[in-house]
Amino acid sequence: MKTILIIHTGGTISMKENKETGKVNTEDQHPLKEITTILKGKTEIEDEILFHLPSPQIRPDHMLQLGRHIHEKLAKKNYDGVVITHGTDTLEETAYFLDLFLQTRKPVIVTGAMRSSNEIGTDGLYNLLSAIRVAGCDEAQNKGVLVVMNDEIHTAKNVTKTSTSNVATFQSPQYGPIGITTKNDVFFHHKITSHDSYPIQKLSKSVALIKAYAGMDGSLINAVRENAVDGIVIEALGQGNLPPKTLQAIKATIEKDIPVVLVSRCYKGIVQDTYDYEGGGRQLREMGVIFANGLTGPKARIKLMIVLEMTKNPLELTPMFSY
Numbered sequence: 001m002k003t004i005l006i007i008h009t010g011g012t013i014s015m016k017e018n019k020e021t022g023k024v025n026t027e028d029q030h031p032l033k034e035i036t037t038i039l040k041g042k043t044e045i046e047d048e049i050l051f052h053l054p055s056p057q058i059r060p061d062h063m064l065q066l067g068r069h070i071h072e073k074l075a076k077k078n079y080d081g082v083v084i085t086h087g088t089d090t091l092e093e094t095a096y097f098l099d100l101f102l103q104t105r106k107p108v109i110v111t112g113a114m115r116s117s118n119e120i121g122t123d124g125l126y127n128l129l130s131a132i133r134v135a136g137c138d139e140a141q142n143k144g145v146l147v148v149m150n151d152e153i154h155t156a157k158n159v160t161k162t163s164t165s166n167v168a169t170f171q172s173p174q175y176g177p178i179g180i181t182t183k184n185d186v187f188f189h190h191k192i193t194s195h196d197s198y199p200i201q202k203l204s205k206s207v208a209l210i211k212a213y214a215g216m217d218g219s220l221i222n223a224v225r226e227n228a229v230d231g232i233v234i235e236a237l238g239q240g241n242l243p244p245k246t247l248q249a250i251k252a253t254i255e256k257d258i259p260v261v262l263v264s265r266c267y268k269g270i271v272q273d274t275y276d277y278e279g280g281g282r283q284l285r286e287m288g289v290i291f292a293n294g295l296t297g298p299k300a301r302i303k304l305m306i307v308l309e310m311t312k313n314p315l316e317l318t319p320m321f322s323y
């Protein structure tokens with residue numbers, strides 16, 4: 001029999017709807033506690049509540065605490081897998097943090113819900129059951145952190161919340177899911193080609209995320225730089241281009257040894273130094289901007305926070321963002 005550790009952190013999956021007011025909030029007792037009874041005799045479940053937070057209240061220090069907690073638990077007992085329940089708003093950031101931080105071959109699965117536990121059509125219990133099945137599956141080992149929602153298995157690196165309320169919200173726009181779950185089975189149909197992880201001890205760097213827009217100038221970048229940040233991620237236009245009036249501010253930032261990482265505000269594709277016009281990717285690369293391939297802005301921010309614990313040398317940072 002497989003032994004799975006469930007760590008609850010909060011979110012809608014941990015919430016109940018007040019039938020009189022329609023308001024949704026966290027409960028003291030975890031509403032999906034019954035999972036232990038449902039799986040009795042089939043899977044041994046240990047569950048615990050680490051946090052009880054809506055995910056907009058989750059901060060990087062919570063992510064580090066969660067990561068350390070998983071390491072401690074795995075060091076003490078030979079669990080077959082770990083499931084983390086989490087609010088969906090920042091689920092992709094916590095999942096990607098854990099993907100980069102954890103040093104384990106064991107399946108670590110993050111799941112959540114779009115509807116609270118007593119709403120009609122609630123998806124929490126079903127997603128939790130699917131996540132437990134994937135966590136107990138040998139094929140899920142050594143794949144990094146996975147996100148299981150709505151019958152699909154996604155990598156933490158590629159998954160993103162695409163809809164505010166639809167239960168099919170979690171998608172990997174770039175490559176699709178790597179597997180599916182059915183009522184009784186787990187199927188993987190894609191292989192993982194690369195997985196990087198960084199054994200950091202702390203998470204102390206401040207990294208800002210800025211989205212580019214038509215007619216943007218350098219004022220936002222200048223203001224952020226003057227506010228003692230250690231790094232900036234910019235969601236650039238298209239293939240990795242910026243309006244010309246931002247260039248001076250970016251140059252000043254790089255000259256101050258503050259790394260600037262570029263992703264695209266497009267939700268598919270990668271950034272490249274194709275264009276040679278003023279503000280084009282070629283100029284940005286020559287100025288020392290680091291191109292992050294395929295990551296979304298929030299995930300490039302998490303990665304920059306992590307790798308800045310090891311180096312701020314652009315020559316070392318550049319290859320870390322190339323896959």
Ligand SMILES: NC(=O)C[C@H](N)C(=O)O
Pocket residue numbers: 010011012013053054055056086087088089090112113114115
């Ligand atoms: N569906 C959810 O979990 C959304 C909720 N606001 C949260 O992230 O905590």
